[in-house]
Structure formats: C-alpha cells, structure tokens
Amino acid sequence: MNILLLGSGGREHAIACKIAQSGNCSKLYIAPGNAGTAAVGENVSLDMADFDAVGQFVLSHDVKMLVVGPEAPLVAGIADHFADTPALSHVMVIGPKRQGAMLEGSKDYAKAFMVRHKIPTARYQTFTKATLKEAEAFLDTLQAPYVLKADGLAAGKGVLIESDLKTAKKHLREMLGGKFGDASASVVIEEYLSGIELSVFVLTDGQHYLLLPSAKDYKRIGEGDTGLNTGGMGSVSPVPFADKEFMKKVEDRIVKPTVRGLREEKIDYHGFIFVGLMNCNGDPYVIEYNVRMGDPETESVFPRIKSDVVELFENTAHESLDRCMLSVDPRTAACVMMVAGGYPESYEKGKAIDLGEEDADVQVFHCGTKRDDKGNLVTNGGRVICTTALAATLPEALMKSYNRAATIHWDGKYNRRDIGQDLLKLMI
Ligand code: AMP
Ligand code: GLY
Numbered sequence: 001m002n003i004l005l006l007g008s009g010g011r012e013h014a015i016a017c018k019i020a021q022s023g024n025c026s027k028l029y030i031a032p033g034n035a036g037t038a039a040v041g042e043n044v045s046l047d048m049a050d051f052d053a054v055g056q057f058v059l060s061h062d063v064k065m066l067v068v069g070p071e072a073p074l075v076a077g078i079a080d081h082f083a084d085t086p087a088l089s090h091v092m093v094i095g096p097k098r099q100g101a102m103l104e105g106s107k108d109y110a111k112a113f114m115v116r117h118k119i120p121t122a123r124y125q126t127f128t129k130a131t132l133k134e135a136e137a138f139l140d141t142l143q144a145p146y147v148l149k150a151d152g153l154a155a156g157k158g159v160l161i162e163s164d165l166k167t168a169k170k171h172l173r174e175m176l177g178g179k180f181g182d183a184s185a186s187v188v189i190e191e192y193l194s195g196i197e198l199s200v201f202v203l204t205d206g207q208h209y210l211l212l213p214s215a216k217d218y219k220r221i222g223e224g225d226t227g228l229n230t231g232g233m234g235s236v237s238p239v240p241f242a243d244k245e246f247m248k249k250v251e252d253r254i255v256k257p258t259v260r261g262l263r264e265e266k267i268d269y270h271g272f273i274f275v276g277l278m279n280c281n282g283d284p285y286v287i288e289y290n291v292r293m294g295d296p297e298t299e300s301v302f303p304r305i306k307s308d309v310v311e312l313f314e315n316t317a318h319e320s321l322d323r324c325m326l327s328v329d330p331r332t333a334a335c336v337m338m339v340a341g342g343y344p345e346s347y348e349k350g351k352a353i354d355l356g357e358e359d360a361d362v363q364v365f366h367c368g369t370k371r372d373d374k375g376n377l378v379t380n381g382g383r384v385i386c387t388t389a390l391a392a393t394l395p396e397a398l399m400k401s402y403n404r405a406a407t408i409h410w411d412g413k414y415n416r417r418d419i420g421q422d423l424l425k426l427m428i
Contacts, residue, residue: 002027002062003310005041006048006078007069008034010337010367010386011295014302015069015309016040017363022310029061035377036366036385048073051081055088065313068095068271071292075105075153079270092317093270096291100262100269103289107149107188110289117261119254121286124190126151129176136169138189147190148172152183156231161192193287195280196426198239199297200250202259203312206269208321209259210312211251213304213328214242215297216423221344223418230344231383234419235335236394237300240427241279250277250284258289270316299365299388300333334397335388336405336419337367341412343382348412351379356407362389362400364408379410394420394427 003025005016013036019025020040028041031054037043046053049072058066066082068074077098082088095101102109108126115121127135139146146168150158158180162168175184201212215237221227242250254275262269274290274297293301302309306327315321340347353369355377365388368381385408389400398420405415 001025001064002029003065003067004029004031004044004054004058004061004063005037005067005069006031006054006073008032008037009069009295010365010383011293011298012069013037013040013365013367014299014388015067015293018302018305018309019067022308024308024310024314027061029057029063031057034366034380035369035371036364038371048078049076051078054078055081055085058091059087063091065092065094065310065317067313068093069292071101071104071153071290074098074101074271074291077101092314094313094316095271096267096269100267100271101291103273104291105153106151107288108151108186111188111190113261114286117257119257119261119286120284122147122191122193124188126186126188127176128186132173132176135172135176135187135189139165139168139172142189142191145192147192148175149188149190150175150180150184151186151188152180154180154183156229158183193278193280193285195278195285196241197287198242198277198279199294200242200255200275200277201293201297201301202255202273202275203316203321204259204262204269204271204273205316205319205321206259206262206267207319209255210321210324210326211247211255212326213237213301214239214247215294215301217294217297218416218419221416223416225422228344230339232294232296233337233339233416234386235294235296235300236397236420236423237297237304237333240394240423246279246282246284250275254284254286270319295367296335296337296383296386299386300335303363303388303390304329304331304333329390331390331392332394332397333388333390334394334401334420335365335386336401336415337383337386338405338408338413338415339383340368340379340381341414343414347382349378349380351410351412353377353379353385354409356404356409359400359404362387362404364404384410384413394424
C-alpha cells in the first residue's frame, strides 16, 4: 500500500526507515520531510495544518495509511477529519483523534484522567486568572521547588520549575496574564517529584497494547544537564534501571490503567502513547503523556524494533494488536544529537554539511536538513543530525555513535559529550 508520513524531524526519518523496510509498503511519501527522508521515500510539500490539502493528496495518490509524527495535527483533529470525511474514512490513521490527543493537548485533562483511573502522578490543582488567590494559597501549602505548567501546548516551554516561592508566584501571575498566550490561561500547579526520568512508549489500538522499548533523553543543552531546555540532545534505549521489576510496576500501575481508562471512556485511540515517567525510589509516577513518539527517543527506540512496523500499524488501525508480537533487538542503542551553534536560542540556517565517513554499524538520522537550490546538503533547523549506534553494551554503543558523530561537520556544530554518562555511573 501507499503510505503518507507527516513530519520533518529525526523522529520521522527513523520511522520512515522502518516503514520503507516493510514488504507492505509500496510507496512512502513524507510531508514535508527533510533531506534524510528524501532518500527513503518521496518528500511532498504539504502543510500538515491544512487537512483538506492532506486529504486531497491522500486521494490522488491512493494512500491507504496516514502516520502522524508530531502532536499538533493530532491535537487539531486530523484523525477526526479523516474519520468524518466519507471519501477518507477508509484510510488507516496512526494517531489518536482529538479527544485522545487532549492527553497531550491539556495538562489539566491529562491529570484529571490520571486521577480518575488511579494512575500515580504528582498531587496537583488547576487555576485560572479568576482563582489566582487560591492558586497562591495552594503554592503556600507546597514545598520548594514549585512546578507550574501551562495547560495547553507551548512548544515544550510551558513548564517552569522555581525554588523561590515569591518568584514562583510572579511566574504564576505572568503565566495567567498570557505569558504563553491561550496555553497558559489555565495553569497546573503540582508537587515536585524527585528522581530519575525515563520515557516509556506504548502502541495501542484502544483495546490492546504493545509495550515498546524504554528510552531516556537528555533535554538540557549543556553537559551535566545544565542550561536551557531543548527538544532533546540524545537518547539511550533501553534504560538500564528500567529492569523487569520496574517495568512490571509501569505496566500494572500505569500502562494497563491508561489503556483501560481510554476504553472505559470510549476514547477511540489508535496510535502511540509516550509516557514521561519519574522513577522515585523504584516507584514510577507519570509526569506527562504525549500522544506521539518522542524525538530523539524514536531514533534509539525504532532501530531496535525488528517487527514489521507497517504490519503493527495495520493491526493498530484494525484493533487487532493482540495478534502481534513485538520483536526487539536486545542490543543497546545510543543516539547523539548535533545542533546548530546558538541553539536553542537564535541560530543560523543554511550551513553546508559534510556527512563524513559512512559506518555500516551507525545510522545517521536527519532532523533539520535540506538540499539547497544547487542540491547541496545544508542545515535547516536547530537540531540538525543525529547518529545512532547499536551495540552489545552501552559504552560500546556510545563510543560508536560518538566516533561517527565526530566525522560530521558544519560551521558551528555542537553536541553534548556526556550522553549516557549518568546511566553508566548508576551501573557501577
Ligand atoms: P513536561 O512538559 O510536563 O514533561 O515537563 C517538562 C519537564 O519538567 C519534565 O521533563 C521534567 O523534567 C520536569 N517536570 C515536570 N513535572 C515535574 C514534577 N512534578 N516534578 C519534577 N520535575 C517535573
Ligand atoms: N524528547 C521529548 C519529546 O519528544 O517530547
């Protein structure tokens, strides 16, 4: 069948590589894609937010499956558009409808869902401008550090963690005053969870689920987890401390009640659930849900999936995931992200990229790249390219990934040198 994948990052390049390997994919289109996806399928210049244009492309190119990479089209209802348009309703859509996507689109909705289904998460309350006084009083009952979250999507910037109560109250007033526009018209205030973060990924058809490999990403720009937040500077899969015992707790306390909750609330959900977790002394707590795969977690999770992903997606759409077994490469994957100088603040685009020497053992995923008018490969975003190596051990995977990354160049390239080091220390 013909398949259309929406998105343009490293996540989409990694997903595209797996889809293209499947015997069930005749033609793969990626919209808008990047220079890496252009080598795996055909890039199409489509605006993901223009559902009519996406629908027309799907019809004119006989696309049978739509795989949605990022959250924005899901939160805006692309899966509903396909289901509700008679000419498109036969298309398999991988990604939840609007109501399911609210798990990412509204922190308040996600927290209330967790409370309804007794899923462990930090204690919280939600406030608006009208309840500012109550919000300040709630902050007074909490201990530092204080966690403030814009309710809506704020491009990954809507969470503030502040140790000083007065400053936290100032941030609260700014958020409710429109710091993140409509996204912070409601603010979730929650207890701080102390522990180590990890991400767990689930593919669900709304009835059944498959637990995909776990991963850890590195969000800060600076080594030792310092500096500004980024989209993610690297990832490792699996997470060594997510052993059988811990993952059983995750499955019993979080994954099963989440899927059961979707079913009980009659929320049609065909797609990924990305559960951001905190491991607090061996017990998992949900920090957030996302309704898509993570980036750059996908770049270490997908290379480990040995099953035919198109077959998994077909069974997801047909609510028959119970027929599928997931086959996973037991080796460790390590992904190192290379970014433009200045990122995540202002940075330049259009720098010529030298891809260095190929290494059959290391995959290179493109994130913000494109071909310029002359066909040269140039930077086209903050996160530019990442390398993923698979090896028997984490140190080996890191070494291979870093060696490959060292051969890639452009003016201003930066990468963290300490991806995975925290996990190695825990393993000693
Ligand atoms: P979120 O967008 O909800 O994932 O939050 C962004 C980041 O803030 C998370 O990845 C955590 O590092 C941190 N964070 C969010 N909520 C909490 C919390 N309750 N306790 C500690 N850290 C948190
Ligand atoms: N790496 C975090 C995310 O994709 O949201």
